[in-house]
Amino acid sequence: MVTRMRRRRSFSTPFVVLLIIVVAVIIAHIFIDRLYGVKIHSALGYGAVYEKNMWFELATRYLGAALYAAIALFAIRPIQSIVPRPAYRGMQLLLVVIGWFVGFAMWSLNPTAWFLFFNHKPFTYSDPLQHVNAAFYVYNLPLLMGLFGRVIGTLVLWIAVRLMATLAAFVQQQMQITRPGFARLVRSQARGLLLVLGTILVLLAGLTYLNRYETILTSGNGSFVYGPDFVTARLTLPVFSWLHIATLLLTAAAVFWQASHIDDVLPERDGFALPSWRSFRRPIFAFGLYIASLIVTGVIGSLVNTLYVHPNQNTVELPYIKDTIDATRYALGVENVHTMPINPVDNLSAADVASHQDALDNVRVNDQGQTTSIYNQLQSFKNYFTFSNAAVDRYDNKEVYISARQMDVTKLPVQTWVNQTLIYTHGYGIAASPVNRFDANGLPIFWAQNTPQQVTPPIPQITRPQIYFGLMNNNVIAPSKQPEFDYPVGNTQHTSHYKGGYGLPIVGNRLLLAIEQGSLKFYTSDQITNKSEWLFDRNIYQRVEDIAPFLTYDKDAYPFVDQNGHIKWILDAYTETPNIPYAQQFMNTAYIRNSVKVVMDAYTGKTTFYVVDKNDPMLKSLAAAYPSLFTYHIPADIAAHFRYPVDLFQAQADALTRYHMTNPSSFYNQDDLWQVAQQIYNQNQKQARPPVYQMVQMPGQTKPQFVLSELFTPQTKDNLNGWLIADNSPGDYGKLTLYQFPQSSLVFGPMQAENQIDANPFISQELSLWNQQGSHVVRGNLLLIPVGNSLMYVEPVYLVANRSNSLPQLERVIIDYNEKVYMNDSLGAALQDVLNGNTASLSTGGTTGGQTATGTGQSGGQTNQTGQGTTSPSAGNAPSSGTQTLRKMTIQQLITMANNLFEQYQQDTAAGRLDKAGQDLSSLRSVLSTLQSKGGTTGNAIGSAAGNTP
Structure with missing residues (x-):
């Protein structure tokens, strides 16, 4: 016992x-x-x-x-x-x-999916075949399919275990003949197995029924129908799917019959329960019918496709093409794009320029990519300070570049826990500059710069320049007994102490932090105070994922300064789903809306989810599931900095290359297929022109608007077909307008303008010369600018020395207008050349243009206290204004200028300033060319210059 x-x-x-x-x-x-x-x-x-x-x-x-x-x-x-x-x-x-x-x-x-399953709002779209609201496909169908799959999987596991038990009993009866009750036990287990198997077949029939809806979400032929085509809509769904369901249910009935007649299935012979294979004919025959129905579906579908659909595809598939067009335009939010004709004319006048002064004063002659490089070289000051990509924003209708000065602790010279966690805890301030102003060296004029922070209107005065939250990935402790580094001051440091925000208090949470972080420093460090906080999720992307993982987030967070002088970050959030019948997918999804703007305070880390699209059904459903998450009241100073997201806009532009055609026949024939326009960028790389934020005043408008734009050309052609505009104004935010150009007359596209620029002998000669003088040319984005009823292209040209850490310097601004090319050292000067008819072969190409009579563009030598550019004479007494060209100078003035330029060339060469020496030679060539055209003697000028050489 x-x-x-x-x-x-x-x-x-x-x-x-x-x-x-x-x-x-x-x-x-x-x-x-x-x-x-x-x-x-x-x-x-x-x-x-x-x-x-x-x-x-x-x-x-x-x-x-x-x-x-x-x-x-x-x-x-x-x-x-x-x-x-x-x-x-x-x-x-x-x-x-x-x-x-x-x-x-x-x-x-997934908890969010189940919350929405029981509490969701309907869409305004239903599938055209079953006429079921899209909410069923988005919320119900995936969970029902998953639920059926889990139940079937559970029953399969049950069968696997019970089958093992049954086989064990069956083997045992063979080994212990004299033991009674084995046959009854085997029959009991077999009956249970058959009942479960029949249940699985019924569930498979239910899954097949749900699969009818899943079939509607298929990608179709992947060419012009992104959903059920003729065969699927007319045969598979109404006929064959029901045949599959019927044969599965017939098989299930046969299995249930076996379970109810288990004595016939396992008759007892000499005390043994042995299977009667003849009794399995019914389920085998029924299941064979199911397999045959699958084969018949494939064969008949292929025959109908081959013999009927393909020869008549342009007619029989038209209803389903129409469904694809409607669904895709709805899902991407382009069904209400406002289409307007635009017919530019070549009659630019000074009055047009004057009436578009505000828009022309915001033309992006400073390139965005080069501006980021300049910020990092001129405003980082220390290796551990860094600027992310300069963002485009606007303040008081002035378009600006802006970027935050953030801390990168991986570049600290001394890598210790104290330095990384307690002292170097934050970045400091921003750099901002207007997109159209630059100094005599071709560098942007700053409206926000330096440490301590210096700010010029229209940028608000910054009251909290410290940046604890942004794009930084390390966690820190603040405040502590250690002073926190702000910025260097000579041989010392300016420091501060964090005042608190949305961090986790360390006191009372030491054990949890020690376990989670795997560190005893939360106990052993004597630098921690009662006010110390654990600042985690300092990267805005990590923070929003932790708070609301059920939203999809953009990857282009950008900073701005609110009316209280606080630096904040804005990040676009999307609601999206691939489950929209007939919709072609873009950005790896079908339906997408930019319904939420996430705003995070750079000092405190406070994160707010602002709703910008109250009509989005997915947002309504999420708000019902999480009522405390979203904020509907948006302060005006925050809404003023909202931008339409580039990724969404690019997806919509890609879609409109096809889906601007709403006629099914035209869509099928692709007779008006577009492509995103291309351009020459950087060092002569041909690439698709990206969407561009810019201030433009479109024809018929009375003031400029901050928009996001994309250009279209015909497939394999370069002439301009369309111009998509997304408005960023608070009152019209997100309004899409598609301007369509006439197809019966030529309107130059970006690549045709680029080809004209490259084909101009004067410009080509200048660019080639700069590329040979220890430097290389960098070309910025090509911008399309409307002025009155005219259109012009503007492209900045930068000069960069062929050495590390060289500064990109804006060297020239090129205008292409009316199939002619103009180049000068500022937009104002080049625009004045356009009005005067001075093409690039006759314009100075090397003068220092300042604030012109038109007021457009800004260069100049020095910068006054307000940050406005002021003109100053260039080397050789060049004209101080771009309105005065070399052709207006006397021969003696030109000879004097040539002498001065030659002397400047010698000085720059001796000092090793090869890039500046190249510019001197370029200017000298322009002077000599003008002198020769005026009847002067080039040899005399050169001789005079040589005579002045020491």
Whole structure:
């Protein structure tokens, strides 16, 4: 008796150990999620969102794990009396562990998807075949398919365990003939297996029914129909899908019949339960019909496609092409694009220029990519300060570049925990400059610069220049006993202490932080105070993913300064789904809306999710599921800096290359297929012209608007076909307008303008010369600018020395107008050349243009205290204004200038300033060319210059 009790205890020991382990895992999981996760997300300000998701995940995972462990125990019970007790205990333990982990993995559900399943709003679109609202495809269908799959998977696992038990019983009856009841046990197990198998077949029939809707989400032929085509819509869905369902149900009925006649399936012979193979004819025949229906579907579908659809594709597929056009335009949000004709004329006048003064004063002659490089060279000051890509924004209708000066602790000269975590905790201030102003050296004029921060209107005075949150990836502790570095001041440092924000207080959370971060410094460091906070998720992308992982986020966060002088970040968030019937996918999705703008304070880390599209049904559903997440009231000073996102706009532009054609026949024939226009960029690379933020005053408008634009040309052609504009104004934010150019007359596209620039002998000669003088030419984005009823292209040209850390300097501005090319050293000077008819072969090409009579463009030698460019004479007494060309100078003045330029060339060569020497030679060539055209003697000028050489 004692031995038997010891055995029972030894048998029960594994279950006790397993129970302890399971309980410990549950407690540890809840402890980490509840005490750390909730506190972290509460510090972010959105603990309720996290808790709601957390408790749902815990409940479904552990209930699923417990249920599968119980199922495993119950499934193995029939062999309890067959196998030895120790083996049975071992099998129980193994199956419980397997069931636990399978259940935990299988029931790890997406909480947001289930919240929306029970609480979602309808779309304004229904599929054209079943006439079911798109909400069913977005919210219900994926979860129902997943639920059916999980239930079927559970039953398959049940069958696998029970089949093992049945086979064990069957083998046992062969070994123990004299033991009664084995035949009855085998029949009982077989009946249960058949009942479960029949249930699986019924569920498969239900899954096949749901698959009818899944078929509507197929990509079609992937060419011009992105959904069910003629065969699928007219044969597969209304005929063959029901045949598949019927044959599955017939198979299930045959299996259920076997279960009810188990004595015929396993008749007893000499005490054995042996299968009667003839009884399996019914389910085999029924399942054969199902397989045959699949084959018939493929064969008949192929025959109809080959013999009828393909020869008549241009007519029979038209209804489904129309469905594709409508669905794609709706899903991408381009169904309401306002289309307007535009017919430019070549009658530019001074009055047009004057009436478009505000727009011309915002032309981006400073290139965005080169501006980022300049910021990093002129405004970073230390290796550990860095600027991300300069963003385009506007202040008081002035278009500006802006970028934040952030801390990169990986570049600190001394890499210690104290430096990385306590001292070098934040960036400092911003750099900002107008897009159209530059100094005599071709460098941007700053409206926000330096440390301490110096700001010029229209940029607001910055009251909190420290940047604790932005694009930085390391976690820090602030404040502490250590002063925090702001910026260098001579041999010392200017420091400050963090005043607090959305971080996790260290006092009261040391244990959690020590466990999570794997560090005892939260206990051992004597630098931590009662006010110290653990600043985590300092990268805006990480922060928003932690708060709202169910949104999709753009990758172009940008800073701005609000009316209170706080630096903040804006990030675009999208609601999206691929489950829109007939919609072609762009950006790896079908439906997409920029419904949310995320704004994060760079000092405190406070993050706000502002709703900008209240009509988005997906946003309405999310707001119902998470009512505390979204904010609907948007302050005016924040809305003034919203921009239409480039990625979404690019996807819409790519779609409109085809989907501007709304006639199914035209869409099928692709007789008006467009492409995104191309340009020459950087060092003569041909590339697709990216969307451009710019201030433009379109024909018929009375003031300039800050827009995002893209240009279209015909496929394989270069003439201009379309111009897509997205308005960024608070009142008209997101309004899309497609300007269509006449197809019966030629309007030059970007590449035709680029070809004209390259074909101009004077410009080509200048660019070639600069590329040979220890420097290279960099070309900026080609901009299309409307002035009155005329259009012109503007392209900046930079000169960069062929050495590391060289500054890109704006050297020339090129205008292409009315199939002629003009080049000068500022937009104003080049525009004056356009009005005067001075093409690039006659214009100075090397004068220093300042504030012209038109007021457009700005260069000049020095910068006054307000940041406005002022003109100053150039070397050789060149004209101080771009309005005065070399042709207006006397021969003697030209000779004097040539002498001065030659002397300047010698000085620059001696000093090793080869890039400037190249510019001197270029200017000298222009002077000599003009002198020769005036009848002067080039040889005399050269001789005079040589005579003045020391």
